[in-house]
Amino acid sequence: MLEFFLAVALYLCFLMLFSLYRGIFGPTVLDRLVGANAIGSKTVVLLLLIGVIYERVGMFIDIALAYAMLNFVAVLAASRYFHKRKGLYEESPE
Amino acid sequence: MLLDSLVVIIMVMGLVFFTGGAVGIIRMPDFYSRLHPAGKLDTLGIMAMTLGLALYNLHHFSWEALLISLKMILIIFFVFLSSPTATHSIVDAGIRAGLKPWTKQDRRH
Numbered sequence: 001m002l003e004f005f006l007a008v009a010l011y012l013c014f015l016m017l018f019s020l021y022r023g024i025f026g027p028t029v030l031d032r033l034v035g036a037n038a039i040g041s042k043t044v045v046l047l048l049l050i051g052v053i054y055e056r057v058g059m060f061i062d063i064a065l066a067y068a069m070l071n072f073v074a075v076l077a078a079s080r081y082f083h084k085r086k087g088l089y090e091e092s093p094e
Numbered sequence: 095m096l097l098d099s100l101v102v103i104i105m106v107m108g109l110v111f112f113t114g115g116a117v118g119i120i121r122m123p124d125f126y127s128r129l130h131p132a133g134k135l136d137t138l139g140i141m142a143m144t145l146g147l148a149l150y151n152l153h154h155f156s157w158e159a160l161l162i163s164l165k166m167i168l169i170i171f172f173v174f175l176s177s178p179t180a181t182h183s184i185v186d187a188g189i190r191a192g193l194k195p196w197t198k199q200d201r202r203h
Contacts, residue, residue, distance in 0.1 A: 001098055008105060018116035030188050031125055034132045037180060038119055041136040042112065043145045052147060061165045068169055072176040084190040085191040
């Protein structure tokens with residue numbers, strides 16, 4: 001069962017690369033925000049898997065809960081910031 | 095043994111949802127349509143995988159394990175509240191900043 005959890009964690013890390021591509025090369029700022037949000041939501045599961053693998057779930061569950069809240073607050077604050085400030089522009093598509 | 099196979103089935107289902115979300119974020123043509131896989135499939139993936147881990151945690155029953163599983167259910171509840179709110183907030187920022195939705199005429203991607 002432990003090998004299964006390890007494989008799932010590695011596969012989640014592989015999936016984060018897809019969202020990281022959107023986070024780096026996204027045409028607008030909000031695309032990058034979407035990529036960062038997707039990475040954060042995968043990280044919550046990854047933290048729980050780390051807790052199960054190291055048999056310290058009681059400690060890692062609180063970290064995962066705090067990380068989910070932090071991710072939510074970060075996305076909310078960044079999107080509020082970008083519609084107050086008109087600094088959002090569409091970069092030239094290539 | 096039955097519990098283990100149930101956990102494996104639920105977590106593989108969650109991985110399928112996560113894979114769909116990641117591929118959709120890459121392949122969708124436009125910012126608004128990219129939010130569709132990012133908002134829905136990630137929420138469903140978190141729900142399935144956390145539910146699988148909460149079931150696996152109850153393998154050897156104790157009150158402490160039950161409390162930890164309840165906290166995992168709390169994560170599911172919180173993500174169900176917060177993820178649509180975050181997605182709606184991003185869409186709101188895009189509309190206020192004046193991003194044009196993708197139409198069939200401009201085939202730039």
